[in-house]
Amino acid sequence: SQQGEEDPQALSIQEGENATMNCSYKTSINNLQWYRQNSGRGLVHLILIRSNEREKHSGRLRVTLDTSKKSSSLLITASRAADTASYFCATGTLSSGSARQLTFGSGTQLTVLP
Amino acid sequence: NAGVTQTPKFRVLKTGQSMTLLCAQDMNHEYMYWYRQDPGMGLRLIHYSVGEGTTAKGEVPDGYNVSRLKKQNFLLGLESAAPSQTSVYFCASRSTGDQPQHFGDGTRLSIL
Numbered sequence: 001s002q003q004g005e006e007d008p009q010a011l012s013i014q015e016g017e018n019a020t021m022n023c024s025y026k027t028s029i030n031n032l033q034w035y036r037q038n039s040g041r042g043l044v045h046l047i048l049i050r051s052n053e054r055e056k057h058s059g060r061l062r063v064t065l066d067t068s069k070k071s072s073s074l075l076i077t078a079s080r081a082a083d084t085a086s087y088f089c090a091t092g093t094l095s096s097g098s099a100r101q102l103t104f105g106s107g108t109q110l111t112v113l114p
Numbered sequence: 115n116a117g118v119t120q121t122p123k124f125r126v127l128k129t130g131q132s133m134t135l136l137c138a139q140d141m142n143h144e145y146m147y148w149y150r151q152d153p154g155m156g157l158r159l160i161h162y163s164v165g166e167g168t169t170a171k172g173e174v175p176d177g178y179n180v181s182r183l184k185k186q187n188f189l190l191g192l193e194s195a196a197p198s199q200t201s202v203y204f205c206a207s208r209s210t211g212d213q214p215q216h217f218g219d220g221t222r223l224s225i226l
Binding site for chain 1: 118145147149154155156157158159162172173204206208212214215216217218219220
C-alpha cells in the first residue's frame with residue numbers, strides 16, 4: 001500500500017514560474033522526505049522535514065508540513081528546464097523503527113518548458 | 115566516490131530462469147534496501163537489511179531472496195523469474211539516524 005499520494009500527477013509550467021506539488025499521507029510519521037528522479041536515473045534526495053517542523057528551505061526549494069492535515073507541499077521557485085523530473089514524497093513512519101523504511105508516493109511528473 | 119552501484123543495468127530473462135542483482139555501496143552505510151518501480155507507481159520495498167548478515171522482508175518480498183554477507187554488498191535473487199517481475203529495480207543505502215537514502219541508477223529487468 002502507498003502511504004503518500006502526490007497531487008497533481010503531472011504538472012507543466014513555463015520556465016521562471018513556480019511549481020507546487022502536494023503530498024498527502026495516512027498514518028503518523030517520523031519525517032517526510034522529497035526525492036527527485038530524472039528519466040532513467042535513480043532517486044536523489046532533496047529535503048527532509050521532521051514531524052515537529054512546519055517549514056524548511058533549501059535553495060529554491062520550500063517544503064511545508066501540516067501534520068494535522070497529514071499533508072506536505074514542495075514549492076520550487078523560479079523553475080528551470082533542468083528541473084524537469086519526477087518528484088516523490090516519502091514518509092518514514094514511527095512503526096518502522098530503526099530501519100527507517102520509507103513509503104513512497106506515486107510521484108508528480110514536472111515538465112518545465114523553456 | 116561511486117556511491118551506490120548496481121549491476122547489471124539491463125537484463126532480459128526467460129520465464130523460469132534465475133539471476134542475481136548486485137548492489138554495492140562505498141559509503142560504509144549500515145542500512146540497505148531493494149525496491150521495485152513499476153510504471154505510474156512509486157517505489158515498493160522488497161527486502162532490506164539493517165547491517166551485515168541481516169535481512170528482513172518489505173512490502174512485496176514474494177519471489178525474491180536477498181543476502182548481505184558483506185557490509186558493502188546487498189544481493190537480490192530471483193530463483194524462478196516470472197513476467198510479473200518485469201520492473202526497474204533500485205537499490206539504496208543510508209547511514210544511521212534520520213539520514214536520506216542514496217540510490218543507484220537501477221536495473222531494468224524484462225522477463226519474457
